[in-house]
Amino acid sequence: MTLPFGLIGIPELKFYYIIENFNSTIDNFSLLQSTEREAVTFLLYHQEVNNSLINKIDIITTCMLIGMKKEEVDLFLIASLKKGVEGKTNIALNTKAPLFIDRNNNIGMQYVLQNNLYSTQHLL
Incomplete structure (x- = not known):
């Protein structure tokens, strides 16, 4: 998968793949692995377009802004x-x-939502 703008903080890394079901004891989590730098891996939490963490209108608006169809989008949150x-x-x-x-x-594209409803440290 290509992230043309990289991720926030590491824009130079643009190529990744997702490892799904890496641990059978936890649901909805995947790993995002860089193909350019082996040590760069992120824990991802999969979300549907209709979810309780991000307002649906913000997701739809962002899809329009970045040129993606909401029906074809997988939404992930970086977890720590x-x-x-x-x-x-x-x-x-x-x-x-x-x-x-x-x-x-x-x-893919990481997009910073432009309102104060969201956090970089939302506890699950």
């Missing part, structure tokens, strides 16, 4: 693991800058 209280591990999702992937053209 955070140590919480008493050593418990929490999962934080970046709802501010989701990754939109056009599954038919194998091209």
Whole structure:
């Protein structure tokens, strides 16, 4: 898959693949692996267009702005693991800058949503 603008913070890396079902004990999570730099891997959380984390109108508007059809888009949130209280591990999702992937053209774009409803550290 190609990300023509890369990801935020590493725009120079443009080629990735997604590893689905990498762990049978957790649902909706995939890995995003760079083909250009082996050490660059991200945990992704898959979301439907209709979801409780990002307003549907923001998803539809973004699809129009970046030239993708919402019917052909897979939506992912970059996830991170955070140590919480008493050593418990929490999962934080970046709802501010989701990754939109056009599954038919194998091209993607990370887009920063332009309102204050979303966070880079939304706890799951």
